[in-house]
Amino acid sequence: MVPSAETHHLRIQPPGPVQRGRLRVTGTSDPAESIEVTSRYVERGGTPWFPITGEIHYSRLPRHRWNETLGLARAGGLTSVACYVFWRHHEPSPGTFQWTDNLDLRGFIEAAAAHGLDVIVRLGPWSHGEARHGGFPDWLIDWAQEHTVALRTDDPAYLERVRALYRETIAQLRGLTHAEGGPIIGAQVENELYDQPEHLTTLRRMAEELGLEVPLWTATGWGGAQVPETLLPVYSAYADGFWADAQTDWPHFAAPHYQFDETRDDLGTGADVRAALGADDDASEAAVRTSPTPFITCEMGGGMHVAYHRRPRVTGRDIAALAALKIGSGSAWQGYYMYAGGTQREVLGGDQESQATGYPNDVPQRSYDFAAPIGEHGQIREHYHLLRRQHLWLQAEGSRLATMTTTVGGGSGAPGEPRWAVRSDGYSGWLFASTYQPARVGLPPQQGVQFAVTFDDGETVTVPSRAVDIPAGTWFTWPLRYRLTDDLVLRSATCQVVTRLSRRARQAGTPGGGQTGDPGRDVVVLCATAGIPPELVLTGHVPVGGCARGVHTEHDGVEVTVVHVGGEPGAQCRIQLPGVEVILLDEATADRLYVLGEGQQRRLHFSADPVYLDPQTGEVVRLSQRKDSRVLSDLHPEATAGVPRTGGPADRLTAPDDYSGAAVFCPEIPPEAFGGAHRLLLRVEASFDVGRAWVGDRLISDHFWHGRVWDIDLTDVQQQVAEHGLRLELLPWDPDLGVWVDPAVRDTPAGVHLRAADLIRVERTVGV
Template identity: 40%
Template structure:
């Protein structure tokens, strides 16, 4: 018997009581309904990614923003971290990596819109939460309506406004890229202060279609003045070192209308979270469910070092989507480095009264895009979801979530529906420490307003870790209603017809249920009729040749790996779909990052000029080409550490947690040198990948700390490009402490060393060269 739910037409959308949104008549207007956002009146699902411009180098911004855009991001979010701009009181700086105006203009050039998170307090694992030391030390009531604090905030906001003037999206400037502003962060108990912050921002000249504040932790928010935005993480560095998988994790892998997680940032609160006014859970809020911090990975603290897997990120994101999310926002989407200021390092630390010691430099976050620009597996898998949200927002955004009651042995699933059609979301993934088992014999029964649908018609096995979305009775080109056991990615319409790209689910047969078409209209599949519905199963296995044709509509079913390799963007002014199982990005073309072996790339429509060697066709849609190999990496000679010293064990901070080694401790660290000797012909960017085991490592060039890491099972990546000239004559110095066999630090059990003696080793040191081939 199938697992069943009944869906019905959702309640009509209404306006919201929020004081925001563009007036009618404004170009590219952004507005809110009670359930979703609109852009120029059409349903719109923003996909937002956090990238801290001040934690990267300006010379990297444009390419990294292009990668974000190519990953399906439509809005870039960025904290303004006050200490980085005014470390010394009265000396407000906007030069170099602080140049917010240049960053926003580049985002606009790339085609991204901007959400400014203006603080004053930002957190973001920054020193004092982003407050300069001089501000932190003042005898005022911080983060309150103390007039002295508000005066300083006004000066900070005015400084930001002066830099970004003319870049706000307004009636007079409809092309302005800044569409949203977030005030403060994680403020739980002072709604009037948040309202005052918005007032001050507007008084100094800031304008935004959307005003937001973080709603998690049962936050008290000013009625009507801000849109609550929420978080969801698969793990948290803020938990204790003896915590396994945190208890909050389950809610983020389970479909639910509950929006709030009371535990995010809870280690910085003096008392447990309290829900204010009963509305913070969000199920009945008359505004869209919006997120700003879906965990793109996780930061690493000294005492606790989570190992977040790519599927943890993609399953969590898909679960929020199926639960009704109208705005997918990731923190972090792009990792970075904590800058070292003139007076201090700028990371969160116990020395400044915080509970956690963070690395002095490392803020990679295991994000989809790493601090060195590396495109991680979840960058590609998330892109598959983002392309779907872009192509089918008009169908997904208005659809309301229906979530069945939990049943023993049932999968976790939900349907977003308009009453007669919808999308089925299923998630059978949790982090490895609490992995879900495979489930056999699964069919889903969905009762719509006019008929019941069972999908698939034959029971299937849902593997452990599987997570997917299937369309239910959706219109695609000439097909009035299609239900299929494959995930839609994107579609493109040409003069010849419509092409729709899907990704199959590993281990589940592709089955189509077509309503409103004749069996004779279908080719490329075995066809049956069941109660007037055409049931079709493709002749070919998922891949480029797996095509089903219905009239002038072509459905292409890729396998799961190819589904994660779909890109969409302009090549020479042509809207193009690319299948490339590697890194890359779009600018005026597609730039494929090449490596040590030749690879195949498939493009629709075909390339027009300067094409690489064409390969035989598979199917009628994509043209295949061979991209030649290029030398992309070299191994370095890495000496063994001469000894394996263990760092002193200390506790400190506001929660008495384990403390990182202090600067003076590194006089006793093990030390080796690593000569790099850059090759001037190596490529456009050179990344050092250091695979090592231990506790803490620092990498110095001369006397400058350029990188560090608390070991947690992943390689340390360092962008060597800015240091190329120095590295010709100066080796890197590595200072490290060993992993202790009795360490009380939390490291994921899958990688935690099982040793009897302290362990400190460099397993490999490799320089990876970034080279690209441009398609045309």
């Protein structure tokens, strides 16, 4: 027994009845595909449904990368994608609309459908999304000022312009809506509009009058927004925010997201823009804890952008822990912003949020990487794998989880208090616990911990059977009274469920590899929790085989079989139980697990490289990267910067525009480096203030240094690089300038220090 053990107790009440009929939902002729919103969850075909959505901006990606990005999103466990329709991209001049190349909204939706993904279209008209004027065209701003038109209101002159935009947009969607058998399940009107509920109602009515028929209509609800009953409020949750002041070490709005709490609102997201636009902020004092609608996130941070004055370095573990805690707090729909980064379009004056257009912040002119699970140039990040683990579990168990309500066991802001909660249907459930916060505000370990959960039938389940120490920086979700088969119950486990396959849908191994295990058994994949001994407790007297043995005993007054695992968890650790095979993975192996295919064709793949299914051929596509060659190393040139300036409504530091004193590098890119490469990146490891990459007179990339590498995609500019070469301009880092960077890199010396610039080849292999 661990010394000073403490058992934390919680009694579970069964969920109350769900309410129906509050929101008007458009139906479909196919009852198996009907979508309904209850007070706790969304149903599809009469079955509770737990969707997983990721934001991907088609107009910020080259069209030839849509298929790969959507394939990786599906392999990452998403069930749907969301996308802004930026007005400024589609109507660059009054009455002239563009829907071709990577502005082909219809083509993007069709590509998503080919990968089995639903789509939520964020219609605007105002989007934000770190776009110039929030996505409004420049001509609209000029016209409104000239004619004294109130934008984002029911001003008739403004609505006439919006009607023209909606008419053109909806024309692109005909035949693709859910009611027509297509992938579009929802539409969002406007974004971050806090005090105009009548206008939000008008926008939905206008879209429907123009022929858009979708089951789900949403509006962003954070900041105390006044969302009318005709729309479903959706929420945000960010681990940090570039929009905070440079003096803020960790924004006040971030800390609650690392506690178990049914509060939905985030009063910090977009608050600086809200103030800059003069919005009435009185309502933002009321945080939403209960609501007659499900807890849905549409902007849970899949990463974080950077501004010139403040440059967060959100990690993959920061993001995955926050996502897990949102599930434990009652989320019934996980929605990420962003899931795949992109690049701002090349337009005169820039396409990005900036102080020049009334924002408080300057952000990079080209890069919109957002530190997303899939990077700006297709890079696969740590949280792509960490989130995939959660998504595979939600795909397998989300239907039951969605119906379960949360009971918080503990976890205020006090660092030493255990943070834990249970989601339950009254009889069974999931125990969530966390000792995780971002490193600079980390939490201590919890020593000698057990959890005792009493269900509605009066039976108590204590887990683990012996108290354990929970390491710092850990989060987990453990099953309670989880049914492995109709006749076999996993009473508790110190392991997480990753996925499960029926006996008719299983193949296990590496891509292209063989099949193992007993084909007569279902498969349940578990993942051991790092730093905590794996323990499985089965109800009753159960024979155990494979890499484990069973000990029959009594626990909590109930006859049980405690499973003791022999050897280390991994793909080879297979436990044979009546009617089911349990594969017990370690975390590193779980991060290599993919479940590819649909229905009875679902199969397990273990791959160190990202993989996805090509929807046309059904073949597995593998993407691998390797360092090709080093083109620059160990350079410390002299460089000078111009006089720092401040600007914008919050008087924050302004991004420099004087590069006359920048350090200049012209790395030689050998033509043969492109040969046979699916993608070629230049990876710059350096410290500096701001960097820009030019090919001739074309700015192809920029980077506000914040401690991460700077990746520059050369794939689509191969010919131009051959003709004009590549030029890097780096301004010197000044630690006394007042820019906020993460404490992990805050002691970086002044100047420009280029450690290495490497060519990175990404190769694509099909059918392995």
